[in-house]
Amino acid sequence: MLSFKKSLLFIVFLAVNFAFAQEKFTLSGTVTDANSNETLIGVNVIFPDLQTGTNTNEYGFYSISLPKGDYKVQISYLGYTTITENISFSEDKTINYKLVESSQSLDEVVIKQDVEKLNIKKPQMSVNALSINTIKQMPVVLGEVDVIKSITLLPGVTNAGEGSSGFNVRGGAVDQNLILLDEATIFNSSHLFGFFSVFNPDAIKDIKLYKGGIPAKYGGRVSSVLDIYQKDGNSNEFHMNGGIGIVSSRLLAEGPIKKGKGSFLFGGRSSYAHLFLPLFDIDNIAYFYDLNTKLSYRFNDRNSVFLSGYFGRDVFNISDSFENTYGNTVLNFRWNHLFSDKLFSNMSLIYSDYYYGLNLNFVEFDWDSGIQNFNFKYDLKHYITNNFKLEYGVNSIYYKFNPGDIKPSSETSGINPFKLIDKYAFENAVYMDAEHNISDKLALSYGMRLSSFLRLGQDELNVYENDNPLIFNEQLQIYEKAEPIATENFRRKDIIKSFANLEPRFSLAYQLNDNSSVKASYNRMTQYLHLLSNTSSPTPLDVWTPSGKYVKPQLLDQVAVGYFRTFKDNLYSLEVESFYKTIKNRIDYTDGANLIANNAIEQVILNGRARAYGLEVLFKKNEGKFKGWFAYTLSKSEQQTEGRTPAETGINNGEWYNTGFDKTHDISITTSYDLNKKWTFGSNFLFQTGQPTTFPNGQYEYNGITIPNYESRNSSRLPAYHRIDISATYNPNPDSQKRLKGEWVFGIYNLYNRRNAASISFGENRMTGRNDATRLAIFGIIPSVSYNFKF
Numbered sequence: 001m002l003s004f005k006k007s008l009l010f011i012v013f014l015a016v017n018f019a020f021a022q023e024k025f026t027l028s029g030t031v032t033d034a035n036s037n038e039t040l041i042g043v044n045v046i047f048p049d050l051q052t053g054t055n056t057n058e059y060g061f062y063s064i065s066l067p068k069g070d071y072k073v074q075i076s077y078l079g080y081t082t083i084t085e086n087i088s089f090s091e092d093k094t095i096n097y098k099l100v101e102s103s104q105s106l107d108e109v110v111i112k113q114d115v116e117k118l119n120i121k122k123p124q125m126s127v128n129a130l131s132i133n134t135i136k137q138m139p140v141v142l143g144e145v146d147v148i149k150s151i152t153l154l155p156g157v158t159n160a161g162e163g164s165s166g167f168n169v170r171g172g173a174v175d176q177n178l179i180l181l182d183e184a185t186i187f188n189s190s191h192l193f194g195f196f197s198v199f200n201p202d203a204i205k206d207i208k209l210y211k212g213g214i215p216a217k218y219g220g221r222v223s224s225v226l227d228i229y230q231k232d233g234n235s236n237e238f239h240m241n242g243g244i245g246i247v248s249s250r251l252l253a254e255g256p257i258k259k260g261k262g263s264f265l266f267g268g269r270s271s272y273a274h275l276f277l278p279l280f281d282i283d284n285i286a287y288f289y290d291l292n293t294k295l296s297y298r299f300n301d302r303n304s305v306f307l308s309g310y311f312g313r314d315v316f317n318i319s320d321s322f323e324n325t326y327g328n329t330v331l332n333f334r335w336n337h338l339f340s341d342k343l344f345s346n347m348s349l350i351y352s353d354y355y356y357g358l359n360l361n362f363v364e365f366d367w368d369s370g371i372q373n374f375n376f377k378y379d380l381k382h383y384i385t386n387n388f389k390l391e392y393g394v395n396s397i398y399y400k401f402n403p404g405d406i407k408p409s410s411e412t413s414g415i416n417p418f419k420l421i422d423k424y425a426f427e428n429a430v431y432m433d434a435e436h437n438i439s440d441k442l443a444l445s446y447g448m449r450l451s452s453f454l455r456l457g458q459d460e461l462n463v464y465e466n467d468n469p470l471i472f473n474e475q476l477q478i479y480e481k482a483e484p485i486a487t488e489n490f491r492r493k494d495i496i497k498s499f500a501n502l503e504p505r506f507s508l509a510y511q512l513n514d515n516s517s518v519k520a521s522y523n524r525m526t527q528y529l530h531l532l533s534n535t536s537s538p539t540p541l542d543v544w545t546p547s548g549k550y551v552k553p554q555l556l557d558q559v560a561v562g563y564f565r566t567f568k569d570n571l572y573s574l575e576v577e578s579f580y581k582t583i584k585n586r587i588d589y590t591d592g593a594n595l596i597a598n599n600a601i602e603q604v605i606l607n608g609r610a611r612a613y614g615l616e617v618l619f620k621k622n623e624g625k626f627k628g629w630f631a632y633t634l635s636k637s638e639q640q641t642e643g644r645t646p647a648e649t650g651i652n653n654g655e656w657y658n659t660g661f662d663k664t665h666d667i668s669i670t671t672s673y674d675l676n677k678k679w680t681f682g683s684n685f686l687f688q689t690g691q692p693t694t695f696p697n698g699q700y701e702y703n704g705i706t707i708p709n710y711e712s713r714n715s716s717r718l719p720a721y722h723r724i725d726i727s728a729t730y731n732p733n734p735d736s737q738k739r740l741k742g743e744w745v746f747g748i749y750n751l752y753n754r755r756n757a758a759s760i761s762f763g764e765n766r767m768t769g770r771n772d773a774t775r776l777a778i779f780g781i782i783p784s785v786s787y788n789f790k791f
Helices: 002-019 117-121 134-137 149-151 274-281
Strands: 023-032 044-047 051-054 061-067 070-076 081-089 096-100 127-130 177-181 204-210 224-230 239-244 248-258 262-271 283-302 303-318 321-338 343-360 367-385 389-409 423-437 440-458 459-462 470-473 478-481 486-488 495-513 516-527 529-532 543-546 552-565 574-588 605-621 627-638 667-674 678-689 696-702 705-710 721-730 741-749 755-766 773-776 781-790
Touching: 023 081, 044 061, 051 061, 061 070, 061 367, 096 529, 117 516, 117 552, 127 134, 127 149, 134 149, 134 204, 224 529, 248 283, 274 283, 423 543, 627 721, 667 696
Parallel strands: 023 096, 177 224
Antiparallel strands: 023 061, 044 051, 044 070, 070 081, 127 204, 204 224, 239 248, 239 781, 248 262, 262 283, 283 303, 303 321, 321 343, 343 367, 367 389, 389 423, 423 440, 440 495, 459 486, 470 478, 495 516, 516 552, 529 543, 552 574, 574 605, 605 627, 627 667, 667 678, 678 721, 696 705, 721 741, 741 781, 755 773
């Protein structure tokens, strides 16, 4: 055994010496837009002669080590003219590159090099990135560009239908998606109950969706990560751009604080359709507004700071008797520091708040609830060698949950003040990720995240006999609430319940040839927060709650395998992935559960499990006048909650049932065509299997009351969902040298006026005495026109 250990140490020693035997120097720097000085994410820095390269990180920084010599380097990025130059290496160098947009170059030179070949080699999989220019070319409802609706055109991503909040990824629930805006958590991504998203497209720089193989730096959710970065602002000159549409308008201003050093960005949107409702004697009001802001300053090549924020509100008012206000507020201070040309760091201090308020004037009381968190992050990326990179860091989040606070709105109100008990929690994590190129063909990514969750003390906590808040009545075969036998009181610093979980991540890519590879990944993730909602599409009234004494954290295990191929110098690409995931401790609700203003939510929930599996196909045409993609997903999403004892029935008799977001078939076709410099056309086609639902299958009378009897949970489906959208963008003066430029965007949503069912309800027809089914459809055909401008 001793000789074996010595031999192993000797082999490691030789490997290390071989790796560093050849003297190497480091090239590092940042890549920015030549016009705005905006840093660019994911730029390819490639050395064709060495068949090696790297990409810029989230802040435009790159680092690569090369042996002494003379080399050709190519700096390339989609939509920009490629830079090709020769570099002589005899010492460490810092070179900052500025890329020019292709449309601005009169003598455009396009290098026909497969600059995206690194995507074949990289072990990263189950990731989709969309440029904001691609999103802006997609036809949208009411002419409003929408980030969330755009990602639902990707494989594995759906939503619960028109007018629904959020999105579902690989059969997961809405609350299982981590949505980040400049690293700050967004708890509700929708305006006007799902008609629009909260993201202003003019302020967005980069969008990336992780569906699997999720890096260890992300945690806290078990389905996906949507990572969105705002633009920094133009540090060279002042610019404004915006758009005027049928129901909303937007305006964004950016410019230098100090030229070449610092910049500002301010953007705002607002809808105004409600201003015209009084003309039609409609007293109801529904509108939204949001503000984006960002300040950035680069002190020197090693230090930059950023201050970004978002504020959004939705207001829904019915005849002055009911007013609903909700929205997100986030603020983030970040400091980028370069310790060396190989070690990059980012520190973030983040505040996030989601607020929900109701003013019920007809009963004279106000209600407000929400969730706040204070987040500290410190991340480092270490470019040890070209073949080995480390990313590591720490993350701590303090939560305060306000489940609800009822206050009388007048002195004559008969409502007594009532405050649901606030909850507090502390979530911590440390992580390390490694990106390791074993050979020219084999690349690995592996890491570990250690997360912990502390449920902190609160004013009052129920105590139940045998710690069982939910009792099963064997005679009636139903679940009933258990009566508390006592209450416990805690100080804020007390720990009611603690959890700790190891979350390994692993992925690999094996390159079959220059144009194809196979990839596989595994990741475990833990989610300590739960959205209390027993509807298929959450509403703003739904409340977030932390894990604790009676609520366990959700645990995900997901594996995925895939085949990836490019054709004709990356003109076409094909991605085929298959996935399987299981989730433990998925909350399920007893029949008839009341979640609103419930101070003892543990009395109506059970811990179940979920699973999802499927096949995803994405075929893309990446270049030319005609571009687009075809996406297809074949999948299954199910949930099971068995009885805790042999005598209990569980939910749905303990059998697997379809989740509310199970879509067997999901097809989307997205295209754009550049006819000439003036006209660009776009289209979408969507088809989805109908959403699962539960219908009544009979009825009986009791004491003169007709009571419906329902089938097994989610055993029926709504009709299939499908529609076609088209758009046309007209630029009247594409070659104009004037500072003010504009374009018209025309669109038709749901071209053939398909009345897709949002729900089907049943009720008695008083004329015939029979039960009738009524289909509710949100949208038919909707034409739109908007005008976009910039100067």
